[in-house]
Amino acid sequence: MSYTNDFTFKITKQSHKHKGRLGILHTPHGDIQTPVFMPVGTLGSVKAVLPEMLLAEGTEIILANTYHLFLRPGTEVLEKFQGLHNFMNWHKPILTDSGGFQVFSLSDLNKITDKGVIFKSHLDGSLMEFTPEKVVAIQQSIGADIIMPLDECLPHDADKKRTAVSIKRTFNWEKRCQRYMQENPGRHAQAMFGIIQGGMFPDLRAESAEQLLDLDFFGYSVGGLSVGEDKETLYSLSAETVQHIPVAKPRYLMGVGSPQDVEFAIKQGYDMFDCVLPTRIARHGAFFSKEGNLSIKKKEFEFDSQPLEVGCDCYTCANYSRAYLRHLWRNKEFNAMTLISIHNIRYLIKMIQGIKEQIINE
Numbered sequence: 001m002s003y004t005n006d007f008t009f010k011i012t013k014q015s016h017k018h019k020g021r022l023g024i025l026h027t028p029h030g031d032i033q034t035p036v037f038m039p040v041g042t043l044g045s046v047k048a049v050l051p052e053m054l055l056a057e058g059t060e061i062i063l064a065n066t067y068h069l070f071l072r073p074g075t076e077v078l079e080k081f082q083g084l085h086n087f088m089n090w091h092k093p094i095l096t097d098s099g100g101f102q103v104f105s106l107s108d109l110n111k112i113t114d115k116g117v118i119f120k121s122h123l124d125g126s127l128m129e130f131t132p133e134k135v136v137a138i139q140q141s142i143g144a145d146i147i148m149p150l151d152e153c154l155p156h157d158a159d160k161k162r163t164a165v166s167i168k169r170t171f172n173w174e175k176r177c178q179r180y181m182q183e184n185p186g187r188h189a190q191a192m193f194g195i196i197q198g199g200m201f202p203d204l205r206a207e208s209a210e211q212l213l214d215l216d217f218f219g220y221s222v223g224g225l226s227v228g229e230d231k232e233t234l235y236s237l238s239a240e241t242v243q244h245i246p247v248a249k250p251r252y253l254m255g256v257g258s259p260q261d262v263e264f265a266i267k268q269g270y271d272m273f274d275c276v277l278p279t280r281i282a283r284h285g286a287f288f289s290k291e292g293n294l295s296i297k298k299k300e301f302e303f304d305s306q307p308l309e310v311g312c313d314c315y316t317c318a319n320y321s322r323a324y325l326r327h328l329w330r331n332k333e334f335n336a337m338t339l340i341s342i343h344n345i346r347y348l349i350k351m352i353q354g355i356k357e358q359i360i361n362e
Contacts, residue, residue: 226254259348
């Protein structure tokens with residue numbers, strides 16, 4: 001099923017100084033100005049942050065997780081509310097990952113076959129199966145704008161023989177996902193991205209990309225990175241893999257969310273990013289700054305009347321001092337996690353806006 005009128009991607013400006021570009025990704029729930037960072041709302045909630053807060057800080061799209069939403073609240077509840085947008089009161093675009101990463105990282109994995117994956121729920125140990133077709137059907141119940149096919153995400157130390165077998169399986173799974181979506185269109189207009197795998201091997205990543213390009217997905221994701229490899233490997237593989245994705249397609253680097261990594265990836269030509277990092281480190285008292293990640297727990301902030309970051313225009317920095325946030329943290333006030341999360345999300349969004357402005361003004 002083609003949704004040409006519902007989904008389009010147009011590049012509006014190409015940088016003359018690097019490979020970064022600006023674009024507009026059109027979806028039924030609004031336009032996304034790329035490059036874009038997607039805060040992670042695994043269970044239909046960005047931890048400690050309300051949808052209204054996300055909107056206020058300029059969030060254009062969020063990511064939710066198929067595996068977790070399948071377990072709770074389940075597809076029956078999501079169908080009752082006609083999808084996640086209504087259920088969580090978020091009416092801008094949503095992207096869902098396939099749940100494959102969670103199946104391999106969280107679950108007691110029983111068996112991988114060409115048919116799919118049999119695993120035990122991390123919640124109650126019940127036995128269940130994810131096939132490519134089922135993963136698409138779940139995402140149709142969720143109603144996300146952009147959905148992902150089932151793929152196999154390997155650990156960073158997987159050997160080449162295992163990885164070569166894995167990319168063939170992933171290709172067949174993704175082909176089945178696409179076929180199921182074409183033959184069984186859901187009630188929501190949705191676009192599917194292919195996921196390029198290949199572990200830590202550039203030649204296998206090239207092979208994976210070549211196979212998937214034949215399927216002509218709406219966009220392409222680069223998966224299987226940020227899984228424990230060193231920074232040099234992340235940078236070299238992400239820079240090399242993106243070259244295999246056609247210029248006209250939106251390019252999504254999965255699981256990347258530090259300011260340095262996002263800036264690097266934008267300049268390599270990636271358009272979309274997601275990561276739990278901004279909110280996860282906030283729940284441990286850490287915040288983004290031009291000096292690197294700092295901890296609000298430090299005694300040096302006890303009398304500090306400055307905002308978390310001088311010049312930041314987020315709600316937190318406009319209204320509260322480092323001293324007050326440290327006070328909240330020391331007294332285990334939940335507001336501390338919310339306010340620092342708001343800052344970290346806005347910091348990334350504003351950093352990306354700065355890169356966009358540089359490209360516009362070249």
